[in-house]
Amino acid sequence: MSIVSRSQFNKHLTQPKVLSWLSVVTGLVLWEVGGRFLAPNSFFLATPLQALEAALQLYRVGELQQHIWVSFQEFILGYLIAAVSGVAIGLLITMSRITSSIMNPWIDGLYATPIIAIAPLVILWFGIGIWSKVFVVFSVVVFPVIINTEAGIRNTDRSLIEAVRSFGATRSQIFFKVSLPSSLSYILAGLRIGIGRGLIGVVVGEMFGARAGLGFLILQSAEVFNMPRLFAGVLLLAIAGIAMTAAFHALERSLVPWRRDWT
């Protein structure tokens, strides 16, 4: 290899994206090789290839699609309801000191409470259909959205408000022209945090009572020590989380182009 091409190779190698992919691939290879030596009977640990094989097998019989579809519905319904009502409640709280005084102790308290712990109770209330899981997802997603929306409105730069107020702007003009656009990046960050929490909500909800779904698949596989299947479920959830978070980052970048700290 000539000197020039080697330095070019190094340049490509040190690009952040290339490094990230390289890191993931290396990790998977180590897992694959290590797994085959340490747990040859795939009783305690499955390797990525075994998980992939199990996933393909489930896909062929049509079971995988069904699990994904059920979990997807639970997640998306809970998430959307939480996003809409979370933003609305967050905005409502900032309207007056009275509403914020009444609501804030509950919101702060419930945000800090591991609501996941009452998932079995939720199953009792709503049954083992999708609505119990929708509720669990909703209840874990809604609080970061409320809190970030409120923080976004409250952290609006005073000097920007004053600049618009100096033209004689009304309260609602200040809200729509300054506070709301200014809080957009906070709101989006809250929604992004909600993705990970919502996925946990789906899985935990399904573990306490469900007929289908990725969490159900994981639990069922664990009970029969079918590690390849279990890891197929876990990996699918991981991929879903990574993909949705990445998509959200892209959305944030296009909706909040004035933020300079995007990398």
Next chain:
Amino acid sequence: MKTPQLVVDNLSKRFGELVALDRVNLNVEKGAFVSLVGPSGCGKTTLLRIIDGLDFPDEGSCLLNGELISGPGSNRGFVFQADCLLPWRNIWQNVKIGQEVIRKRTPQDDAQCQALIDLVGLAGFEKYYPWQISGGMRQRANLARALAIDPDLLLMDEPFSALDAQTREIMQTELMRIWTVGQKTVLFVTHQIDEAVYLSDYVVVLGRRPGRIREIVTIDLERPRPLKIKRSPEFGAYVDKIWGLIENEVRASLAEELDNKNLPTS
């Protein structure tokens, strides 16, 4: 004497124990360029904010065109010290926000905004966001934004203080050019005495604790004023005179600030 456009009548403002402004009286006629200078804590920014309607006096009042000022209004434009363009709006959208707030915009308003953007030298930068342009350009946009509502009175609160010395001098000549075109009445707050002398018809010198007017210095330098006028003896004499009026108080306020900083550790 002509009836003044702006009348500040026996104005007082307190912040708790601190008397920021004590019975201030000031008349400004239409089209005049008036600077307010004084040591920090003399209440010059407070006075400007009260005239804009962002703050309220404890006693006394301000009249603009014979009408009592009771809140912000479209006959005054405020240029802030910090750069406070809305970061999610490009220059064009920032310049038109004042018009949006006070009325339904018309095609004439668009023409007006474009004329002002051209006037302040930002033609071609309409689509740029504030973070994409320099500090000097942002203050040009701020000025255009304040002028876009066609105010009778332009209030400027240390608008060039964040700029480097060279940009500052350029902006001073630019402001002179724009003022000559528009013939607005301007109240200009600054720390820089030479800036005040260079720009103004009158320099209002304020004292501190309590904030009150010490003297109004008329600047008899012919216009237009080239930058090199700053090196003329007459110019130097005005600067010396004003500096002489506030020197002791500036030293006192500096000493006080140092004391306050030392207090927690001593």
